[in-house]
Amino acid sequence: MNYRVAVIGAGPSGLYAAAALLTSGDPVSIEVLDRLPAPYGLVRYGVAPDHVKMKSVIRVLQKPFDPADVEFLGGVRIGEGGIPLDELRTHFHAIVHATGSSLDRDLGVPGEELAGSYGSGEFVSWYCGHPDFTGLDPALDHPGVAVVGAGNVALDVARVLAKSAEEMAATDVPGPVLDALRSSAVRDVHVLIRRGPQHVRFTPAELRQIGDLADAQVVVHDDGLLAAGVDEPEDRRQKQNLGMLTEWVDRPVGDAPRRIHLRFLRSPVRLLGDGRVSGIVVERTAIDASGRVVGTGEEETLDVGLVVRAIGYAGEPIPGLPFDEATGTVPNEGGRVVADGVPVPGAYVTGWIKRGPTGVIGTNKGDAQETVAALLADLPSLPAPAHPEPDALRAALAAHGVRPVDWTSWLRLDAEEVRRGGLRGAERVKVAELAEMLDAAHGASAP
Numbered sequence: 385m386n387y388r389v390a391v392i393g394a395g396p397s398g399l400y401a402a403a404a405l406l407t408s409g410d411p412v413s414i415e416v417l418d419r420l421p422a423p424y425g426l427v428r429y430g431v432a433p434d435h436v437k438m439k440s441v442i443r444v445l446q447k448p449f450d451p452a453d454v455e456f457l458g459g460v461r462i463g464e465g466g467i468p469l470d471e472l473r474t475h476f477h478a479i480v481h482a483t484g485s486s487l488d489r490d491l492g493v494p495g496e497e498l499a500g501s502y503g504s505g506e507f508v509s510w511y512c513g514h515p516d517f518t519g520l521d522p523a524l525d526h527p528g529v530a531v532v533g534a535g536n537v538a539l540d541v542a543r544v545l546a547k548s549a550e551e552m553a554a555t556d557v558p559g560p561v562l563d564a565l566r567s568s569a570v571r572d573v574h575v576l577i578r579r580g581p582q583h584v585r586f587t588p589a590e591l592r593q594i595g596d597l598a599d600a601q602v603v604v605h606d607d608g609l610l611a612a613g614v615d616e617p618e619d620r621r622q623k624q625n626l627g628m629l630t631e632w633v634d635r636p637v638g639d640a641p642r643r644i645h646l647r648f649l650r651s652p653v654r655l656l657g658d659g660r661v662s663g664i665v666v667e668r669t670a671i672d673a674s675g676r677v678v679g680t681g682e683e684e685t686l687d688v689g690l691v692v693r694a695i696g697y698a699g700e701p702i703p704g705l706p707f708d709e710a711t712g713t714v715p716n717e718g719g720r721v722v723a724d725g726v727p728v729p730g731a732y733v734t735g736w737i738k739r740g741p742t743g744v745i746g747t748n749k750g751d752a753q754e755t756v757a758a759l760l761a762d763l764p765s766l767p768a769p770a771h772p773e774p775d776a777l778r779a780a781l782a783a784h785g786v787r788p789v790d791w792t793s794w795l796r797l798d799a800e801e802v803r804r805g806g807l808r809g810a811e812r813v814k815v816a817e818l819a820e821m822l823d824a825a826h827g828a829s830a831p
């Protein structure tokens with residue numbers, strides 16, 4: 385009998401783990417479960433819709449499913465509101481948790497709870513067509529938007545809001561999202577960055593993209609820092625970014641329909657509004673002799689109707705597993721889950737839930753290989769599960785009222801999205817409503 389291994393999460397780390405298990409040559413049968421009917425995690429619901437090349441990594445990620453060597457069970461949530469982890473354990477020798485980091489970190493400033501204030505996780509999920517966020521419906525009826533953060537996600541959000549509807553129509557954004565962007569009143573997107581232009585660690589290609597938009601201009605607000613001269617950074621990326629920013633700072637402000645303002649040395653203090661965001665108060669910051677960001681006490685107010693904070697993510701605790709609240713990850717040693725320093729038999733982690741929300745998609749490959757190496761070393765000593773037969777899992781899911789989306793069903797949904805794309809001149813248009821996704825996946829055979 386093969387060892388049975390479940391991978392929870394069909395994002396990059398889970399799929400790299402499935403591939404590593406498959407190519408190990410060890411006698412394992414692998415099932416990948418995801419709470420959504422569609423695979424690929426943040427490649428589908430995080431990577432910006434206009435980053436089409438980046439999404440082509442899907443061709444690599446889908447390989448384990450192609451000859452049906454690995455089973456996909458979409459629409460199966462494990463843990464709270466789904467199949468209890470303890471029950472899943474009775475079907476597998478080992479479980480790899482690859483559930484990512486889906487929770488937005490807060491700024492911790494007053495007014496954050498107002499309508500019109502979003503974490504980038506929810507805002508990005510909305511424009512990427514994640515079924516949990518179709519109802520977000522952010523009001524794009526005010527000319528000003530603030531995006532808080534100095535990473536690539538902040539630039540993604542700013543770019544999507546600044547692009548023309550024609551540019552976005554060529555992407556996979558769902559119809560209702562495109563309609564919202566088409567009727568958007570947004571004119572000025574203010575990116576609020578606590579540090580100076582010499583410190584930002586955007587990927588230079590991402591920064592360059594906002595300088596190349598058809599209908600938007602970048603305006604650099606640096607309080608004269610660049611003209612006065614800043615120390616040349618040693619980091620290659622920072623150096624390239626500084627070169628671009630130095631070039632842009634002298635550009636006259638033209639009459640482009642939209643502007644992306646890069647506001648350096650600004651930190652949010654509070655959001656204003658009566659029920660809904662109507663402004664944001666920022667404090668000017670400075671960098672002290674030890675390189676720390678310090679407030680100057682000098683405040684400014686920006687007129688905005690929407691605030692998106694792109695300041696990082698944290699993992700969601702998995703009931704039944706230890707969790708480190710400070711890092712938002714599951715404690716582990718090389719992928720083996722540990723409780724009080726002792727390995728939890730048969731429990732493994734990979735990806736963002738293992739190491740936190742850092743690195744690019746490819747980083748998850750080596751990370752997953754490390755976890756799988758630990759798992760394979762442990763397999764012979766792991767106790768056999770009570771219900772190892774594949775049919776027993778199907779029966780258990782049915783008993784919970786869950787009809788999984790298998791790989792063939794996902795391919796039906798995939799084909800429907802490609803068909804919708806053809807109607808709009810795009811490669812695909814996402815189906816976002818859960819019921820519609822399931823209808824398309826299960827097709828005529830739906831009960």
Ligand SMILES: Cc1cc2nc3c(=O)[nH]c(=O)nc-3n(C[C@H](O)[C@H](O)[C@H](O)COP(=O)(O)OP(=O)(O)OC[C@H]3O[C@@H](n4cnc5c(N)ncnc54)[C@H](O)[C@@H]3O)c2cc1C
Pocket residue numbers: 392393394395396397398417418419420423424425426427429430431432435438460461462463482483484485508537540734735736737742743744745746748
């Ligand atoms: C907005 C954004 C943009 C990004 N853009 C880029 C980019 O352009 N280039 C790049 O290289 N990297 C990018 N990244 C980083 C990249 O997406 C991550 O490195 C990668 O997705 C992490 O993989 P993961 O498998 O750990 O998590 P995820 O991709 O989040 O996958 C986790 C999966 O687990 C599933 N899941 C969660 N909970 C459960 C549960 N209880 N039961 C069952 N299933 C569950 C989820 O549905 C999801 O499919 C971006 C990240 C973000 C947030």
